[in-house]
Amino acid sequence: MIPRLAVFPLITAAWAGALAALKPAVLWLILFAVAAGLYGAALRSDTGFWVPLGAAILAFLAGVGLSRRSYCALIPGAKAPFLPLAHANLAVYFLFTILFVFVAPLLNLLRGILIRAKGTFALEAESTSEEVGRATLDLLPSAYGAVFIVSCVVGAALLGWIALRLTLYGAATAATGQAHVFRTWGLTKGQLAPLGAASLATHILPFALGVAVNGALHRALPDTALGHFISGAAGVIVFAPFLLAGHGFAAAAWEKLKPAETSSEPPSSGD
Secondary structure, three states: OOOOOOHHHHHHHHHHHHHHHHHHHHHHHHHHHHHHHHHHHHHOOOOOOHHHHHHHHHHHHHHHHHHHHHHHHHOOOOOOOHHHHHHHHHHHHHHHHHHHHHHHHHHHHHHHHHHHHHOOOOOOOOOOHHHHHHHHHHHOOOHHHHHHHHHHHHHHHHHHHHHHHOOOHHHHHHHHOOOOOHHHHHHHOOOHHHHHHHHHHHHHHHHHHHHHHHHHHHHHOOOOHHHHHHHHHHHHHHOHHHHHHHHHHHHHHHHHHOOOOOOOOOOOOOO
């Protein structure tokens, strides 16, 4: 029998898991914030290529450590080896990078075509971002804008659908000790409605709040190395509820949807 997820118990378990994972993962969360701060400062400095790259690698490793400690706290008996979890995370990041590189330019091209078809603005290759912004705002209230909005919704829905189908990859990797990405694809079949509904409270809401708070902090901080460091570090902290609830969400869903364990003992002869 295929298990069915219930929305509100999944939300409750996700946020309870976020609280349970906070203490075990707090040192990794702090390291992640420091690495993100170093990356933000290095990216806007004259340190060249290698310092930002080193900070980005440190941030990635700290993020893997955060995931590992969170899953160990949330999944009983989880092996959560570092390298398979890093491998699975890299694979998923690469997948979404490829998808974004495909979807974003396609939508940008469509926007240019629609702006040209509307005829109010004549944008050129050297048009400034302000001119493009004004042309986009002019486009949105029109029928051309409706086509663009629908296309953006379809693109976002595609990325969201793939993300929901891959909900279990981190929890499965931590629980089994082997990198899982598409091997968990079948486990979420038929579960998109409860997963999507629950993710509104465990992913979308905390992410939107994090974006709002981080944007306000970014505008308030000075354009200095220290300001960029604080902005990068604070960005991780304000997204901590999103990160921790996401791990709690995945662990709770894995507990319900994981494959049944098969016995390794030979059948009894009955003698």
